[in-house]
Amino acid sequence: MEGRIILIALGILIFLSVIFNEFLVSFNLIEFFFTVIFLGSGLTFFRKRNVGTLGSLIFGIILLLDTFQLFPTSLNFWELVLLMIASYIIAVGFKGLFHIRKPHLKINKSIISENLPPKFTGNILDLSTDVDWSSLNIDSSKIDTPVKVKAVIDNDIYSFRQEHDTSKVDIFNKLKISNVKVPERAKITVYLNENIYYNYRAELNVSTAFFDLRQIKTREVRIKSTASKITLIPSQKDNTSVDVDSEVSSINIKLPQDVALVLNHIGDLNFKNFGRMYQREDGTYVSDNFSEASYTCYLNISSEISHLNVEFI
Incomplete structure (x- = not known):
């Protein structure tokens, strides 16, 4: 000025x-x-x-x-x-x-670590995450509570909050409307209890997500993604139904050897790689380990201009 x-x-x-x-x-x-x-x-x-x-x-x-x-x-x-x-x-x-440089500016960061919910009843928990411009990891851990959240958040850029009751946990990390800076990604890790069943819903906006569900008992997983990069490893402890609504995103499915994949896709893909999968008469794709797999992941994807890759690990 x-x-x-x-x-x-x-x-x-x-x-x-x-x-x-x-x-x-x-x-x-x-x-x-x-x-x-x-x-x-x-x-x-x-x-x-x-x-x-x-x-x-x-x-x-x-x-x-x-x-x-x-x-x-x-x-x-x-x-x-x-x-x-x-x-x-x-x-x-x-x-x-x-080498004239700008001085180091102090960043108003919060380091969050919480166990949720404090009073859990039953054996099924509904979990949701709704994040903007974040790096989100979902992993298993030997914890006493259903959910443990660890996060590093810049309070000047993000509005982070958690809501919960005895059988539900909701996590939000949204960009503040007044923010005009190009933000550094927030880092959020959510650890889940290996002995509890989960219904999980995720909304991702310009984010990177790594969902390692191998040791987690997931019944239903719903993901809505806009301009994000997602890596998903299905559960090795239960059959899982995964619904993905993707807009201009990259989706990478990593299959353990003992998990089969049944894939149903509608919409547009600008790239797809369905290695070790074959198409059935009804249009769905099935992995070649379907007959001997211990569990099955039923994946339904609705996409617009997205990238889809399936690989075995």
Whole structure:
């Protein structure tokens, strides 16, 4: 903003000085005006630490010295223009010599670790996650509660909250509407109890997700994804039904050797790789280990301009 004001004011000064031969302009008054502007912009160098603010600081000092006639001779307009150019050249040179950088800004981060819900009844939990611009991991762990959440969140960028009752846990991490910065991804890990059954719903917006469900008893999994990257490993402890609604996303299914996959897909894919799968008469795809697999993952995908890959691990 300061740079634009300086350019506008400088253009007006040049126009009036050349066209009207300084008839309407008091040069000393204008010089003092620019002294204030350049020094005001230049003093922010100690906070912003960049070439522009250093150049403004150097030129502002020159204007201040000339305004109070501290040079041996008074400088005319064109000499000041050359000195302004020289000030920014010197600033660029200092950057090369001393690597001028912005100071490290303190980030208002929260490190969250909670066990949920505190009072759990029954053996089935409904879990949901709704996240923006986050790195989300779902994994199993030998924990006493159904869910353990660990997260690193920048409070200036995200609004993070959790809701729960005796049989449900909802986790939200949404971008604040007032935020104008390009955010660093939040990091969220959710650990699930290996002895509890889960119904899981995930909403992902411009996020990266890794769902390792191998040791988790999942009954139903529903994923809605927009511009995200998803890696899913199905459960090796129970048959699982997975529904994916994908818009411009990348989906990678990693199958354990003892888990079969039945895939039903509708919509558009810009790339697909269905290795070790064959298509049945009804249009569904089945993995070649279907007859000997211990469990089966029934995967239904509705997609628009997405990438789908199936591989065995």
